[in-house]
Each structure stands twice: as structure tokens, then as C-alpha cells.
Amino acid sequence: MAPTYTLYHGTFIQLPRHIPIDTKPSLGINTGVLWVSNRDGKIDGFDWSVNPDLEEALDLFVKSKGWSVWRDGVDAKDGVETVVIVKGGRDGRNGFFFPGFIDTHIHASQYPNAGIFGSSTLLDWLKKYTFPMEKSFGAEEEGERAPPQAYTVYNKVISRTLSHGTTTASYFATIHVPATNLLAALCHQRGQRAFVGRVCMDNLVFCPDEYHDAFSEESVSATKEVIEYIHKLDPEGKLVAPIVTPRFAPTCSHAALSGLGRLASSYSPALHIQTHISENKNEVLLVKELFEKSEGYAHVYDETGLLTPRTILAHAVHLTPEERALVKKRDAKISHCPASNSALGSGLCPVRTLMDDGITIGLGTDVSGGYSPSILEASRQACLVSRLVASQASVTTGRETLSVEEALYLATRGGAQVVDMADQIGGFEKGMYFDAQLIELGPAVESISHESSHDVVLGGTEDTGNVDVFGWENWEEKIAKWVWNGDDRNVRAVWVSGRLVHKRGV
Structure with missing residues (x-):
């Protein structure tokens, strides 16, 4: 019989649930214990008064709850709840629990092309790299199983994103x-x-x-096949859900866009929708040419029923003020993909302006337009892009720049809002799913005396990544070092709904 609860103890760091306008968030840092029900993977409670470094404190807490520590193969007494204890980080390793990252825009099928964009811009890159790669995912015979390449690529992209702490991803397939x-x-x-x-x-x-789809009706009917499959796979939508995915306006007829809009709204609740918008200036001009009766790019989606509170718009680099107002009015969400926008030369997204407009924003890797499957990398790139936007502003106040804390907010709480799961993921509140990553920055750098400074040590040490902690940093400074220098080597373990889905070996 499985244990009733899992008790995690250590340091838990998260961002606040909400950020008032004109206020920058601060890290919430707590040390103590948090327990998760193994029945549903949700946080059942926490107690920040328990000193996790004292074994007797943990023992007293477990006894106060009436729990018995679970032992594999040993049945608990009838009526006694059991608990398994997980320590958050090894002694002296600067470990902490952090909410899982949420990638609000990623192309799973394009993962093999990550980093292969040369000097291409968006439309050229699609034709040269993206479409040929995606085409190869077709079955050899219509209606048959997916080809081996699809198994290989999809398994790898899931493994890679999990290893970077991504617990939720909004995937484009083919x-x-x-x-x-x-x-x-x-x-x-x-x-x-x-x-x-x-x-x-x-x-x-x-x-x-x-x-391409043979006709607009196929766009709708084939999408419906996938929706029905996913609903059978996960009837309650606890882990995997379908999302209606018109690639972007230039690749879709008005009939297809309208049909997909009707399809999404035909379900209760309405299905989520994901697409691209205003990523590249030439793309914006192309939309104007193809949909000349529409006032703007956002209006194309609005007129076809695709601009809804459950819509994720990727990029939004070149939205007009009128389009921003429409996106806000419809309560659609935006996935900011700074690494991709820079890699393809698409432009600098004015994230602060979007935030000031009250638009909900999360982060996306946009693999393979983006070169990295890491939302941590997207966080640092979001900070860098905001600095470039600020440097080009006519009046620079410094407010345009994103802080580390704001970037991490977008990576967790913001992403949760974008996928309409703000009450379920993105933090450590009671009743939320335990979607989390255990981060270790590594031990503090050992002091070296002047006499021994000439010694050279070769090999034999664990690779803990690029973050060097010297022991005098506070938690805010450690987190800043992690954002600017960290990578998957710091991700010790990852849980989704309390299930261990990734563990890094020693």
C-alpha cells in the first residue's frame, strides 16, 4: 500500500499570487515542511514553523499529525495514515524547492532544429527548416501509426524539457x-x-x-479526431488536454479559422486555442495583404471566434495600440518568446507595455525558433530584451526593465494564468498540484589559503553547473545567480502532481 502523504522539508521559494500594477514582486521564501496527498498529488498543508534541520522537530511534527513513517513492504496499522519523507537538498548544497516552469509556447516536432536557424528570418526559416521537418512526421500510409522519428523526437523533447524543470508545456505538433x-x-x-x-x-x-490540410473542413475534422483521442486518454483532463491550433493566419483560410473558432466554442468549457501573432514585420504585412478587409492581425482572430479568454497568442512583438486594447478586451493571453524573437531577428517585444495594459503574459521557449528548451533561459532573455527596449525608449526611467523576480513570475504564476490554471499550478498554496523542481546550486566555494593557491585539482568532482556560491549571499542573491548562470545541471528532481518525473543522478 502506498503512503498517504509525502512530506517535503527544506526551503520553498515562490512568487506572490498577484502583483499590483506599478509594484515589482518579491520572492516568498519559507523554510519548513509541506505535505502532499498521494491520492491526488495536491498540497494538503504546510508548516513553516518546523525546523527541517532538526530530526527531533520532524519526528515531533509527524507524531503530532498521527502519522506513521512509511516503510516499503510493511503494512501500517488499520486507520493509521502513513508518510514518506523527502529532504529538499543535501546538506550544504544550497538546495530549494521552486514551482515547476510553464512553457506556454513550444513546437515539439521542431526540437531537432533547435539552434539551426543561421541568418534566416521567420518566413524564410519556416520554408527552409520548419515545414520539411514537420512533414517527416507523417505516417507512411494514411491512417497508420506515426513514424519512428516521431517517437524519437517526442520522447527526447519531453525528457529535455522535464530536465530543465518544465512541468507544463503547451505543445504545437504537426x-x-x-x-x-x-x-x-x-x-x-x-x-x-x-x-x-x-x-x-x-x-x-x-x-x-x-x-497542408486538403481543405478547411479537414482542418476541423482532423482536429476533432485529436480532441476525441485526448479526451479518451485523459477523460478528466488532469494531465493532458487538447488545444485548438491554427498555425497562424497566413497559413489558414478564413473558412478554416472560422471553423476552428466554432469547434473550440462547441465544447463546455470552451477549448483552449493557441496560435501566433505579429511576430515579424513581414508577417504582419502578409496578413494585411491576405485579410485586407480586417482592421488588423488581432481582428482577424477576433472575427473568426479565435480571440477568447482561453487563447494563447505567441510573440505579439508588433501589436498596434488598437490590437493591444482588443486583446485586453477579449482577455486573451500572450506568450513572450524572447530567445526566439532575438534569434530570428523578429524584434523586441515591449513586455512592460503589455503588462501595463493589463494583459496576462507567460514565457515560451518557441523551440525551435528559440534555441533552448529552457524556461530559465527564456527568463534571462526576457530580462535582457527588456533592457534593450528600455535603451531605445525616448524617455528612459529604468522601469521598462524586468527584474529577475518579474521574469520568474512570468515563468510560473504568469504561465499558470496563461494556461488558465492559476488556482492549480505555479505556486505552493494549499490545494494546488505539487508541480515542483528541486534546485541545488552546489556547495559554497571552499576557502583557499595563499600557500595552497598554486595547487591544481583535476577531476573527481561533481558537475554542479555554472553557479558559484561563496557563502555570504542571501537568498535573493542566490536566486539571481541561478537565473543568470543556472541550467539543467542544477535541477535535481522534478515532480508533476506529486509524481517524480525526473531525477538527476549524482
Whole structure:
């Protein structure tokens, strides 16, 4: 019989649930214990008064709850709840629990192309790299299983994102039903929370000759097949959910966009929607040419029923003030993808302006337009881009720049709001799923005397990454070092709904 609870003890760091306008968030730092029900993977309570470094304090706490420490193979007494204890970090390793990252925009099928963009801009890159890669995910015979390449790529992208602490991802797949279903099945099997969407694209004016939906009705009917598969796979939507995915306006006819809008709204609750908007200036001009009767890019989606409170708009680099107002009015959400925007030369997204407008924002890696599957990397790039935006402002106040804390807010709380799960993930409140990562920065650097400074040590030490802690830093400074220098080597373990889904070996 499995234990009733898992008791985690150590330091827990998170961002506040809400940030008032004109206020920058501070880290919430607590040391103590937090326990998770193994029945549903949700946080059942916490107590920050328990000193986790004192074994007797832990023993007294467990006894006060009437629990028995679980032993494998040993049945507990009838009526006695059991608990397994997990220590948050090894002694002296500067470990802490942090909410799992939420990637609000990632193309799973494009992962093999990560870092391969040369000097391409968006539209050229799509034709040269993206469409050929995605096309290869088609079954050899219509209706057959996904090809081996799809298994290889999708398994790898799930492993890689989990290793970087991503507990939730909003995935674009391809136009192929079998491969898209495979991605959903693998996420469910591996334990990663995911929104999985079959890409829809039927406009032959822009789509490749051999990679597109045959007609607008196929965009809708094939998407419905995927939706039905995912609903059978996870009937309650606890881990994997479908998301309607028109690639972006230039690849879709007006009929396809409208049909997908109606499809999303036909469910209760309405399905989530994900697409791209105003990523590149040439793309914006193309939309104006293809949809000349529409006032703007955002209006195309609004007129076809795709601009809703459950819509995720990736990029939004070049929105007009009128479009920003419309996005806010419809309560649609934005995925900021700074690494991709810089890599493809798409532009600098004015995130502070979007935030001031009251628009909900999360972070996306946009692999493979983005070169890294790490939301931590997206966080630092968001900070850097905001500094460039500030440097170009006519009046520089410094307010345009994002703080480390704000970037981490977007990576967790903001992302949770974008995927409409703010009450369920993104923090450590009671009743939330325990979606978390255990971070270790490594031991403090040992002091070296002047006499021994010439000694050279080769090998034999654990690779704890690029973060050097000297022992005098406070937690805010340690977190800043992690954001600017950390990587997957600092991710010791990852849980989704209390299930261990990634563990880094010693």
C-alpha cells in the first residue's frame, strides 16, 4: 500500500499570487515542511514553523499529525495514515524547492532544429527548416501509426524539457493525427502536464505543396479526431488536454479559422486555442495583404471566434495600440518568446507595455525558433530584451526593465494564468498540484589559503553547473545567480502532481 502523504522539508521559494500594477514582486521564501496527498498529488498543508534541520522537530511534527513513517513492504496499522519523507537538498548544497516552469509556447516536432536557424528570418526559416521537418512526421500510409522519428523526437523533447524543470508545456505538433496523438500519449505516460494541439494549415497561397490540410473542413475534422483521442486518454483532463491550433493566419483560410473558432466554442468549457501573432514585420504585412478587409492581425482572430479568454497568442512583438486594447478586451493571453524573437531577428517585444495594459503574459521557449528548451533561459532573455527596449525608449526611467523576480513570475504564476490554471499550478498554496523542481546550486566555494593557491585539482568532482556560491549571499542573491548562470545541471528532481518525473543522478 502506498503512503498517504509525502512530506517535503527544506526551503520553498515562490512568487506572490498577484502583483499590483506599478509594484515589482518579491520572492516568498519559507523554510519548513509541506505535505502532499498521494491520492491526488495536491498540497494538503504546510508548516513553516518546523525546523527541517532538526530530526527531533520532524519526528515531533509527524507524531503530532498521527502519522506513521512509511516503510516499503510493511503494512501500517488499520486507520493509521502513513508518510514518506523527502529532504529538499543535501546538506550544504544550497538546495530549494521552486514551482515547476510553464512553457506556454513550444513546437515539439521542431526540437531537432533547435539552434539551426543561421541568418534566416521567420518566413524564410519556416520554408527552409520548419515545414520539411514537420512533414517527416507523417505516417507512411494514411491512417497508420506515426513514424519512428516521431517517437524519437517526442520522447527526447519531453525528457529535455522535464530536465530543465518544465512541468507544463503547451505543445504545437504537426498536421498529422497519428503523430499528434502520439505526443499526447507520451506526455501522459511520462507524467508531463501538457496542452497538445494538431497544427492546422490549409491556405495554399503560403503552405508548402506537400504539407497542408486538403481543405478547411479537414482542418476541423482532423482536429476533432485529436480532441476525441485526448479526451479518451485523459477523460478528466488532469494531465493532458487538447488545444485548438491554427498555425497562424497566413497559413489558414478564413473558412478554416472560422471553423476552428466554432469547434473550440462547441465544447463546455470552451477549448483552449493557441496560435501566433505579429511576430515579424513581414508577417504582419502578409496578413494585411491576405485579410485586407480586417482592421488588423488581432481582428482577424477576433472575427473568426479565435480571440477568447482561453487563447494563447505567441510573440505579439508588433501589436498596434488598437490590437493591444482588443486583446485586453477579449482577455486573451500572450506568450513572450524572447530567445526566439532575438534569434530570428523578429524584434523586441515591449513586455512592460503589455503588462501595463493589463494583459496576462507567460514565457515560451518557441523551440525551435528559440534555441533552448529552457524556461530559465527564456527568463534571462526576457530580462535582457527588456533592457534593450528600455535603451531605445525616448524617455528612459529604468522601469521598462524586468527584474529577475518579474521574469520568474512570468515563468510560473504568469504561465499558470496563461494556461488558465492559476488556482492549480505555479505556486505552493494549499490545494494546488505539487508541480515542483528541486534546485541545488552546489556547495559554497571552499576557502583557499595563499600557500595552497598554486595547487591544481583535476577531476573527481561533481558537475554542479555554472553557479558559484561563496557563502555570504542571501537568498535573493542566490536566486539571481541561478537565473543568470543556472541550467539543467542544477535541477535535481522534478515532480508533476506529486509524481517524480525526473531525477538527476549524482
